[in-house]
Amino acid sequence: MEHAHTLVVLVEDQPGVLNRVVSLLRRRSFNIDSITVGHSEQPGMSRMTLVVRGEDADVEQAGKQLYKLLEVMKVTDLSEGEAITREIVMVKVAAKGQSRSEILQIAQVYNARVLDVTPSTLMIEATGDEAQIDSFLTMMRVFGIREMVRSGKIAMSRTSGTSRQGKADAPSNGVYAAAD
Amino acid sequence: MAANSIAVSPTAILEEADHGQAAAPEILSGAAITCRSLEEEGVRTVFGYPGGAVIPLYDAIPSSSLHHVLVRFEQWAGLAADAYARATGEVGVCIATSGPGATNLVTALANAQLDSIPMVAITGQVGQALIGRDGFQEVDITGVSLPVTKHNYLVQRAEDIAPTIKEAFYLARSGRPGPVLVDIPKNVFISKVPYIYPSKTGRKSYQPTTKPNIRQVRLAAEEIRHSKKPLIMAGHGIILSGAGPEFQQFAERTGIPVIYTLLGLGSMSELHPQSLGMMGMHGHRHVNRALEECDLLINIGARFDDRATGRLSGFAPNARVVHVDIDPAEIGKNVKTHVPVVGDAREALTMLIEEVDFGDHKAWLDWIDGQRNRVLEAALEDRPEWPEPYAIIRGIAEATDNEAILTTDVGQHQMWAAQQFGFKYGDRWITSGGLGTMGYGLPSAIGAKMGRPDLEVWSIVGDGGFQMSFSELATAVQENLDINIAIINNGYLGMVRQWQDLFHNHNYSEVRISAPDFVQLAEAFGATGIRVTSDEDIMPAIQRARSIKGPVVIDFVVEPEANVYPIVPPGASNSEMMHDPQWSPDEEDV
Numbered sequence: 227m228e229h230a231h232t233l234v235v236l237v238e239d240q241p242g243v244l245n246r247v248v249s250l251l252r253r254r255s256f257n258i259d260s261i262t263v264g265h266s267e268q269p270g271m272s273r274m275t276l277v278v279r280g281e282d283a284d285v286e287q288a289g290k291q292l293y294k295l296l297e298v299m300k301v302t303d304l305s306e307g308e309a310i311t312r313e314i315v316m317v318k319v320a321a322k323g324q325s326r327s328e329i330l331q332i333a334q335v336y337n338a339r340v341l342d343v344t345p346s347t348l349m350i351e352a353t354g355d356e357a358q359i360d361s362f363l364t365m366m367r368v369f370g371i372r373e374m375v376r377s378g379k380i381a382m383s384r385t386s387g388t389s390r391q392g393k394a395d396a397p398s399n400g401v402y403a404a405a406d
Numbered sequence: 407m408a409a410n411s412i413a414v415s416p417t418a419i420l421e422e423a424d425h426g427q428a429a430a431p432e433i434l435s436g437a438a439i440t441c442r443s444l445e446e447e448g449v450r451t452v453f454g455y456p457g458g459a460v461i462p463l464y465d466a467i468p469s470s471s472l473h474h475v476l477v478r479f480e481q482w483a484g485l486a487a488d489a490y491a492r493a494t495g496e497v498g499v500c501i502a503t504s505g506p507g508a509t510n511l512v513t514a515l516a517n518a519q520l521d522s523i524p525m526v527a528i529t530g531q532v533g534q535a536l537i538g539r540d541g542f543q544e545v546d547i548t549g550v551s552l553p554v555t556k557h558n559y560l561v562q563r564a565e566d567i568a569p570t571i572k573e574a575f576y577l578a579r580s581g582r583p584g585p586v587l588v589d590i591p592k593n594v595f596i597s598k599v600p601y602i603y604p605s606k607t608g609r610k611s612y613q614p615t616t617k618p619n620i621r622q623v624r625l626a627a628e629e630i631r632h633s634k635k636p637l638i639m640a641g642h643g644i645i646l647s648g649a650g651p652e653f654q655q656f657a658e659r660t661g662i663p664v665i666y667t668l669l670g671l672g673s674m675s676e677l678h679p680q681s682l683g684m685m686g687m688h689g690h691r692h693v694n695r696a697l698e699e700c701d702l703l704i705n706i707g708a709r710f711d712d713r714a715t716g717r718l719s720g721f722a723p724n725a726r727v728v729h730v731d732i733d734p735a736e737i738g739k740n741v742k743t744h745v746p747v748v749g750d751a752r753e754a755l756t757m758l759i760e761e762v763d764f765g766d767h768k769a770w771l772d773w774i775d776g777q778r779n780r781v782l783e784a785a786l787e788d789r790p791e792w793p794e795p796y797a798i799i800r801g802i803a804e805a806t807d808n809e810a811i812l813t814t815d816v817g818q819h820q821m822w823a824a825q826q827f828g829f830k831y832g833d834r835w836i837t838s839g840g841l842g843t844m845g846y847g848l849p850s851a852i853g854a855k856m857g858r859p860d861l862e863v864w865s866i867v868g869d870g871g872f873q874m875s876f877s878e879l880a881t882a883v884q885e886n887l888d889i890n891i892a893i894i895n896n897g898y899l900g901m902v903r904q905w906q907d908l909f910h911n912h913n914y915s916e917v918r919i920s921a922p923d924f925v926q927l928a929e930a931f932g933a934t935g936i937r938v939t940s941d942e943d944i945m946p947a948i949q950r951a952r953s954i955k956g957p958v959v960i961d962f963v964v965e966p967e968a969n970v971y972p973i974v975p976p977g978a979s980n981s982e983m984m985h986d987p988q989w990s991p992d993e994e995d996v
C-alpha cells in the first residue's frame with residue numbers, strides 16, 4: 227500500500243549534494259512531500275529528513291538509489307512507531323477584539339508560543355508531530371490565517387545508536403553485507 | 407545549505423596523507439597537472455576537440471605523452487572513448503571545451519552511463535569570475551550531466567585537480583563502472599601550484615561491495631542443486647569484471663545452458679556447445695522458449711532490461727531467480743529475486759565454483775535444441791540461400807575466424823549482427839545497448855582500433871546511422887586506421903520502417919532516406935570505397951577490404967524491406983514472438 231515514509235539521509239556536506247538527492251528522486255519518479263536539511267552532530271556531515279510517498283518496495287528502491295550517490299553515507303527508513311518526528315509551524319492569525327484571548331487560550335493548549343503582536347494579528351509558533359500541527363492549524367483557521375509556514379518534518383530514531391555507519395556496514399536485509 | 411558549508415575537499419585529506427614526501431614538489435600549471443594526472447592513471451590515448459576554455463590544456467598536451475585523437479564532433483570523441491574502454495578494459499578519456507563542446511558530450515555520457523562503461527570526461531569551463539554570469543560559452547555542465555554520470559566535479563582550485571582526477575578514475579572503474587565528468591575552469595588550468603600526485607583515494611561514503619556474502623552464494627548453489635531446468639542469463643557484468651574464464655568454468659562445471667543479453671554476448675564463446683544465443687526482443691526462438699520453460703534463472707551481471715525481458719508478467723513465468731549484480735539497487739528493481747548475490751561477477755563466480763556440484767543437463771539442452779528454427783538453420787548450412795544481411799555478417803565472421811572486433815551502429819543491422827556473428831570474446835563485441843545511440847558505429851570502430859591496434863576491426867552500420875557520423879572518416883584517415891566499415895544499405899531507417907510496417911499499418915512516415923554515393927564519399931575522404939550489389943561479391947569484397955591499408959567503406963546494397971525476426975512486439979511477452987514468414991513456414995502455433 228502506498229503511504230508516507232520518513233527517510234533520514236546522512237550526507238557529506240559537499241556543494242550540490244541537495245541538488246543531487248532531489249534530482250535523483252525526481253528522475254526516478256518519487257514524490258517528495260517535504261525535505262529538511264541541516265548540520266548533523268558530525269562535522270562535515272548533514273542530515274536530511276525526506277518524506278516520500280510510495281509503496282514499501284518503491285521506497286526501498288529509492289533508498290538503494292540514494293546509496294549510489296557518492297555523498298550519501300546512510301539512509302534510514304523510519305517507519306511509524308520507531309521514531310519521533312517533529313515539525314514547526316509559524317502562523318499569523320487575525321486577532322481582533324475578543325478573539326485575541328480565545329486564540330491565546332488555544333495556543334496554550336498546544337504549548338504554542340506567541341512570537342509577535344500587532345493591533346490586528348498574532349504570530350504564533352507551534353511544534354509537534356504532524357497530527358498535532360494539523361489539529362492546531364484547524365483551530366487557527368477558525369480565526370483566519372493570514373500567513374503560514376511549515377518547516378517540514380525532522381525525525382530521529384528512538385534506538386540508542388546514532389545513524390552514522392558507512393554504507394558497507396549498513397545492511398538492511400543481509401544482501402549488502404560482505405560478512406563471513 | 408551547501409553554499410555556506412565547509413566542503414571537505416579531497417585535497418585536504420590527501421595533503422595529510424602525503425605529508426611524508428621529501429623532495430620539494432614541482433610547480434606546474436593546472437593544465438600540465440591535468441596531463442600528468444592522466445599519465446599517472448595510465449592513459450595513453452585521449453579523444454577530444456579544442457576550444458576557448460581548454461586552450462590552456464591543449465597548450466600542455468604536446469609536451470605530454472598523451473596521444474590526442476582529434477575528432478570532428480565531440481559526441482564522437484565521447485563514443486570513441488567509450489568503445490576504447492570496452493575494447494581495452496581501461497578507462498576511456500575524452501576532452502571538450504566549455505558550452506557547446508561540453509553539451510555535445512552529453513549523449514556519449516548517457517551512452518556510457520546506461521552501459522556501465524568506465525569513462526572520464528574532462529571539460530573546460532569559463533573562468534571562475536564568469537561562472538554564474540552567463541559568460542560566453544558558459545553552460546552548467548555539472549548540472550546538465552548530473553543524471554547521465556556516475557559522479558561529476560567542478561574543480562575550484564588547481565591544487566584540487568590531481569586528487570579529483572585520481573578520485574574520478576577510481577570511481578569510473580570501481581564498483582559498477584560509469585562515466586565521471588571533471589569540469590575545470592579556464593583560470594584553474596592556468597594557475598600554477600605545487601604538483602603532487604596523491605597515492606591514495608577513496609571516500610568513506612563509497613564502499614562498493616565486491617565480495618559477495620558466502621551465505622547468499624550457498625543459497626544460490628542450493629537453488630542450482632534443486633533445479634531441473636536451470637538457465638544462465640549472461641550479462642555485460644561478466645565482461646566488465648573480466649570474468650570470462652571463471653564464467654566458462656562455472657557453466658561447464660554445472661552443465662547449465664547459457665543465454666545472453668545483447669551486451670552479454672561473447673561472455674562465453676558462442677561457439678561453445680552450451681551457448682544458445684541471444685534472448686529478448688530479437689532473441690532466437692529457442693532461447694525465448696527456454697526462458698518460458700526454465701525453473702531456475704541465474705542472472706549474472708545483467709539488469710533485466712525491458713528489451714531482454716519483454717513484458718515482465720510473462721517473463722520466465724516458472725522460474726525462481728538468482729541475481730548476481732554488483733549494484734544492490736538492481737536487485738528486485740524489475741524482477742522479483744529469490745536469491746540475490748551482491749558482488750563483483752568474478753568474485754561471485756569464483757565462490758560459486760567452489761559451492762556447486764558437477765552437473766549435466768543433456769535432456770534439457772536437447773529439449774531447447776528441439777525448439778530451434780529448423781528451416782532457417784537448414785538454409786544457413788547452405789550458403790547460397792543465406793538471407794543477404796546474414797551473409798554479410800556471417801561472411802565477416804568466417805573471414806576473420808570470429809576473432810575480429812565487431813562494432814555496430816543502431817538499427818536492424820545491429821540486431822542481425824548480434825544474432826549471426828557468433829562472438830568468441832565479450833570485449834570484441836562493441837555496441838550501444840542501453841541508449842541505442844545512432845552514429846555509434848564509426849566512432850566506436852575508431853576507439854576500438856586505437857585501443858587494440860593488434861586486432862582486426864570491423865563495424866556494421868546502417869545507411870542512416872552512418873550518415874550521422876561519417877565525418878569521422880576524416881579522423882580515421884588522419885590517424886591512418888585500418889578499420890573496415892560495412893554499410894548495410896537498405897535505403898531506409900530500417901528499424902523504424904519495420905515498426906511502421908508491423909505495428910503501424912505499414913504507414914511509412916519519414917523513413918525513406920537518401921544517401922550520398924558512399925564509394926565516392928569514402929574516396930573524397932581519402933579512404934577506400936567498395937560497392938557490392940550482388941551476393942557473390944560479398945566474400946571477395948570482405949577479403950579485399952581486409953588487405954587494404956587505411957579505412958575501407960563497403961557499401962552493401964541490400965534488399966530494402968527485409969525485417970529482423972524474430973521480433974517480440976513492444977509491450978508483449980517474450981512468448982509472443984513474431985517469426986519470419988519466409989523462414990518459418992511451420993510457425994502456426996504462435
Ligand SMILES: Cc1ncc(C[n+]2csc(CCOP(=O)(O)OP(=O)(O)O)c2C)c(N)n1
Pocket residue numbers: 815816817818819820842843844845867868869870871872894896898899900901902
Ligand atoms: C540518435 C538516434 N536517433 C534516432 C534513433 C531511432 N532509431 C533507431 S534505429 C533507427 C533506424 C536506423 O536506420 P539505419 O541506420 O539505416 O539502420 P537500419 O535499421 O536500416 O539497419 C532509428 C531512426 C536512435 N536510435 N538514435
Ligand SMILES: [Mg+2]
Pocket residue numbers: 817868869870894895896897898899900
Ligand atoms: Mg538503413
